[in-house]
Amino acid sequence: MNNKIRVVVSGAGGRMGREVVKLVLQDEDLTLAAAVDRSLHDIDAGRLVGLPEAGVTVTGDLEAALAAGDADVLVDFTTPQSAYANTALSIKYGVRPVIGTTGFTPEQIEELDKQCQDQGIGGLIAPNFSIGAILMMKFAAQAAKYFPHLEIIEYHGDQKLDAPSGTSIKTAEMIAEAREELRQGNPQEEEVIEGARGGYYNGFRIHSVRLPGVFAQQEVVFGSFGQTLKIRHDSYERAGYMPGVKLGIEKVMGYTGLIYGFDHFIE
Amino acid sequence: MNNKIRVVVSGAGGRMGREVVKLVLQDEDLTLAAAVDRSLHDIDAGRLVGLPEAGVTVTGDLEAALAAGDADVLVDFTTPQSAYANTALSIKYGVRPVIGTTGFTPEQIEELDKQCQDQGIGGLIAPNFSIGAILMMKFAAQAAKYFPHLEIIEYHGDQKLDAPSGTSIKTAEMIAEAREELRQGNPQEEEVIEGARGGYYNGFRIHSVRLPGVFAQQEVVFGSFGQTLKIRHDSYERAGYMPGVKLGIEKVMGYTGLIYGFDHFIE
Amino acid sequence: MNNKIRVVVSGAGGRMGREVVKLVLQDEDLTLAAAVDRSLHDIDAGRLVGLPEAGVTVTGDLEAALAAGDADVLVDFTTPQSAYANTALSIKYGVRPVIGTTGFTPEQIEELDKQCQDQGIGGLIAPNFSIGAILMMKFAAQAAKYFPHLEIIEYHGDQKLDAPSGTSIKTAEMIAEAREELRQGNPQEEEVIEGARGGYYNGFRIHSVRLPGVFAQQEVVFGSFGQTLKIRHDSYERAGYMPGVKLGIEKVMGYTGLIYGFDHFIE
Amino acid sequence: MNNKIRVVVSGAGGRMGREVVKLVLQDEDLTLAAAVDRSLHDIDAGRLVGLPEAGVTVTGDLEAALAAGDADVLVDFTTPQSAYANTALSIKYGVRPVIGTTGFTPEQIEELDKQCQDQGIGGLIAPNFSIGAILMMKFAAQAAKYFPHLEIIEYHGDQKLDAPSGTSIKTAEMIAEAREELRQGNPQEEEVIEGARGGYYNGFRIHSVRLPGVFAQQEVVFGSFGQTLKIRHDSYERAGYMPGVKLGIEKVMGYTGLIYGFDHFIE
Structure with missing residues (x-):
């Protein structure tokens, strides 16, 4: 029981934060040191x-929670605006940060790495905690060496604001690095309806489908002489990220310095 | 044996024409009356x-072939330029036209229908002979009544010139007629990469994928609360149209007047 | 406000029952007359x-709830054991039954229909409220007329006890009725690993995949010369049945007698 | 021109052999030294x-073709019965064997390796020349480390005799080696229709679908908390193996000894 990893959850009232609170309360290897949310506090974390009832009241004060001195790890799914300050604060108090927010600059990452080194603790910033999504991206980049002709089709809920998705752009970057330079398609190709051929990225195309009932899905399709190869990942709910979050919590206990990107833990 | 339907194949040297010649030579209900091709003639149709060896030499003269007086049906996969003249010629000689070419005007169709009525024979003009593609379109239109949120994704070879495909536009028209008016997606949606959201048609989107190794595939995806419905048709080769061509040849023997669209034969 | 349909939910504490309670509390056309559960009561239905807080306390006594006299419709997702008695009780008190339970005999259905007729009210028994699943089954049966070669692949969670699923068997029955008699496959076919070819039904095969993370998915694949046609339905969560339940509640207000099967409402 | 690799094709009249002849005649890096077929000879290899016309007459005598002394590589797609003798003969005459036949024993492979070493030439025996299929198998084995719950679904033409396919069994072996031991599914699971759950292999299931119009397709589906990962390979025609055959021909020129399995050339 004393071996449980003690976790502070920041952004506990958010959609991802709630899943993290559930994970920490239900996983036998973890225990909830504190739950913090700026706007939604003073209620029991279990009830939330x-x-x-979990016996831990959600608080609005992250620094007090970190200063209490008994936490091992901070899990933070908040906003790009607050993530840097939260991470620095966490390191200052010797609490290992596991951060699921995007928007860090390379300089910030370098600075936070130095702080982790100075404190002798590990840290992790990961824009994507989905093991399945990371495998999909790795396999797609590997396949692109042999099958340079490909397109990406990604599916999200119909209220999503940006297209294409962050995951599809990350996938496209990894593919572009792996494959030989190639501009696909017929040079004389014409769009009868504008946009039909999708978004252009480094010689290939990305298509963004937006439909109600879909959470997050992506398929990379490779075409070659007489064959196609498809790699597809379907996420059905936020809970699907939790095995990755747990792996991150465990990993961060075992090294020193800041790691950027969850894919470092996947061979 | 005398009951076999006698078929003239026009455009016999083209990619679809060759498949029709194969069909007619190999199907026990059909026999090859003549094979015509403007540029590729004077060789045996079987060898072609x-x-x-089939004992029928490919000729360059369609009128002579029709005038010989012993043909029941003309199958013509030529070009929009020659299709109208070929069809009219065929009717003139009492040979039922089965035409797989697009580009007829409504006036031309009306005129050819009148000619068929006058001659007391049947005729068929069909831009698509694929039974599977027609079922896909019918089902998609039906489903759109219950699931108005949808997108179309179509896949063709990477040398295709136009996007989206003719079949996907036809599908989109049928869906637009069937479903309630609806502009899908988030009104504030933004394309980080231009074209990512595909081509806009009547409130929904069409995405055109172009990859080597693909012949012709299309998927219509419907999204609703907690579920998706998908209807997908994959064509692997031109030969896949031949069951439809054969059904057309048989059907045209049994009615009078010109029918436009193969879907009339599919409930 | 007085036009809202007043609904009693039976089995309110079960997994489907909870979704129905949520639906009724959140839908502006419906209002919760009572929530009944044998084992889980005396708490507020909203909190459940x-x-x-909804202001309606879950009760253990169905008859009292029906006898209160102000309900229009009973929605019952309980067990085959209690469903018949609950339905009869509901009709006795003039409350229209909408029943999502299997296991009724033809005699019971006939008897309940007579009771509905006598009371001058409508009733509905539907083993499947998923509009998408019903469309999939209808399309599959239609396609089987043209493409008699097919197989069914269904996917469910890895703890499901029975294989194949009820939905796949229902689909298979509808296909068997629609298509010509046909024993598919090579008569000399041999299974190197027993069971590889799946379960045999009326000449075709059903394959049951069981994996964690999957809720309920089914694909019917048709193969023909040079082409395949696929009809696929993916259910991601129980909530996906609620649009069907709501349609059932509305429909049952408008006719007299008992209808068996939700597909009667789908053309 | 003198740098072209000179290829003898054995089994030239078979379905794979014909594709190899086409490849060799059409690829600018290769030239046809001889074409051999026991039952179908004395015609021009191009015509075949x-x-x-290619100017190379198909012969029935493999040894004479090899003894002619001007060939670099033998490509042999014949039968398990003749493959060992053909391979040994080829090595004897210093012609590098590229063999697409199964059925070699480990002792035979060891013996042929020694012969290659003695002659100072390379050799390749590969049951599968499809680069896409090999990537699918590699990715599936890699993913199984993180997602131990999986099933395999493979699709072939409806006249195929054995189920499951050789490729699916090879995939299953590679997965079994990579993942932790696990018996999937509910221990109380019951088959209402026998065989529905597919063929059992090392704790997971293989499903074999057989449909007309399908050439060779395989999907490995992984299920985990809230997500699925799918890796799918679709082969549309025999020609899809030719890029692999060509890579094999090129590779075999550059090493000494016998390699078993095409996957050695794919990282």
């Missing part, structure tokens, strides 16, 4: 997520 | 398609 | 499903 | 495969 539809579980029995 | 990689089969044993 | 993670919503704000 | 529907190409213009």
Whole structure:
């Protein structure tokens, strides 16, 4: 029981934060040191997520929670605006940060790495905690060496604002690095309806489908002489990220310095 | 044996024409009355398609072939330029036209229908002979009544010139007629890469994928609360149209007047 | 406000029952007359499903709830054991039954229909409320007329006890009725690993995949000369049935007698 | 021109052999030294495969073709019965064997390796020349380390005799080696229709679909908390193996000894 990893959850009232609170309360290797949310506090953390009373009241003060001195790891799914300050604060108090927010600059990452080194603790910033999504990206980049002709089709809910998705752009970058330079398609090709051929990226195309009932899906399709190869990842719910979050919490206990990108833990 | 339907194949040297010649030579209900091709003639029709000698020499003169008086049906996969003249010629000689070419005007169709009525024979003009593609379109239109949120993704070879495909536009028209008016997606949606959201048609989107190794595939995806419905048709080769061509040849023997669209034969 | 349909939910504490309670509390056309559950009662119906207090306490006594006299419709997702009695009780008190349970005999259905007729009210028994699943089954049966070669592949969670699923068997029955008699496959076919070819039904095969993370998915694949046609339905969560339940509640207000099968409402 | 690799094709009249002849005649890096077929000879090799006259007459005598002394590589797609003798003969005459036949024993492979070493030439025996299929198998084995719950679904033409396919069994072996031991599914699971759950292999299931119009397709589906990962390879025609055959021909020129399995050339 004393071996449980003690976790502070920041952004506990958000959609990802609630899943993290559930994970920490239900996983036998983890225990909830504190739950913090700026706007939604003073209620029991268990009640917040539809579980029995947990005996931990959500608080609005992250620094006090970190200063209490008994936490091992901070898990933070908040906003790009607050993520840097939260991460620095966490390191200052010797609490290992596991951060699921984008928007860090290379300089910030370097600075936070130095702080982790100075404190002798590990840290992790990961824009994507989905093991399946990371495998999809790795396999797609590998396949592109042999099958340079490909397109990406990604599916998200119909209220999503940006297209293409962050994951599809990350996938496209990894593919572009792996494959030989190639401009696909017929040079004389014409769009009868503008946009039909999708978004152009480094010689290939990305298509963004937006439909109600879809959470997050992506397919990379490779075409070659007489064959196609498809790699597809379907996420059905936020809970699907939790095995990755747990792996991150465990990993961060075992090294020193800041790691950027969850894919470092996947061979 | 005398009951076999006697077929003239026009455009016999083209990619679809060769498949029709193969069909007619190999199907026990059909016999080859003549094979016509403007640029590729004076060789045996069997040899032309990689089969044993057929005893029918490909000719360059369509009128002579029709005038010979012993043909029941003309199958014509030529070009929009020659299709109208070929069809009219065929009707004139009492040979039922089965035409797989696009580009007829409504006036031309009306005129050819009148000619068929006058001659007391049937005729068929069909831009698509694929039974599977027609079922896909019918099902998609039906589903759109219950699931108005949808997108179309179509796949063709990477040398295709136009996007989206003719079949996907036809599907989109049928869906637009069937479903309630609806502009899908988030009104504030933004394309980080231009074209990512595909081509806009009547409130929904069409995405055109172009890859080597693909012949013709199309998927219509419907999204609703907690579920998706997909209807997908994959064509692997031109030969896949031949069951439809044969059905057309048989059907045209049994009615009077010109029918436009193969879907009339599919409930 | 007085036009809202007043609904009694039976089995309110079950997994489907909770979704129905949520639906009724959140839909502006419906209002919750009573919530009944044998084992889970004396708590507020809103709290039961993670919503704000609803002012309706879950009770253990169905008859009292029906006898209160102000309900229009009973929605019952309980067990085959209690479903018949609950339905009869509902009709007795003039409350229209909408029943999502299997296991009724033809005699019971006939008897309940007579009771509905006598009371001058409508009733509905539907083993499947998923509009998407019903469309999939209808399309599959239609396609089987033209493409008699097919197989069914269904996917469910890895803890499901029975294989193949009820939906796949229902689909298979509808296909068997629609298509010509046909024993597919090579008569000399041999299974190197027993069971590889799946379950045999009326000449074709059903394959049951069981994996964690999957809720309910089914694909019917048709193969023909040079082409395949696929019809696929993916259910991601129980909530996906609620549009069908709501349609059932509305429909049952408008006719007299008992209807069996939700597909009667889908053309 | 003198740098072209000179290829003898054995089994030239078979379905794979014809594709190899086409490849060798059409690829500018290769030239046809001889074409051999026991039952189908004395015709021009170009004519045999529907190409213009090639000036090489198909012969029935493999040893004479090899003894002619001007060949670099033998490509042999014949039968398990003749493959060992053909390979040994080829090595004897210093012609590098590229063999696409199964059925060699480990002792035979060891013996042929020694012969290659003695002659100072390379050799390749590969049951599968499809680069896409090999990537699918590699990715599946890699993914199984992170997602131990999986099933394999493979699709072939409806006249195929054995189920499951050789490729699916090879995939299953590679997965079994990579993942932790696991018996999937509910221990109380029951088949309402026998065989529905597919063929059992090392704790998971293989499903074999057989449909007309399908050439060779395989999907490995992984299921985990809230997500699925799918890796799918679709082969549309025999020609899809030719890029692999060509890579094999090129590779075999550059090493000494016998390699078993095409996957050695794919990282």
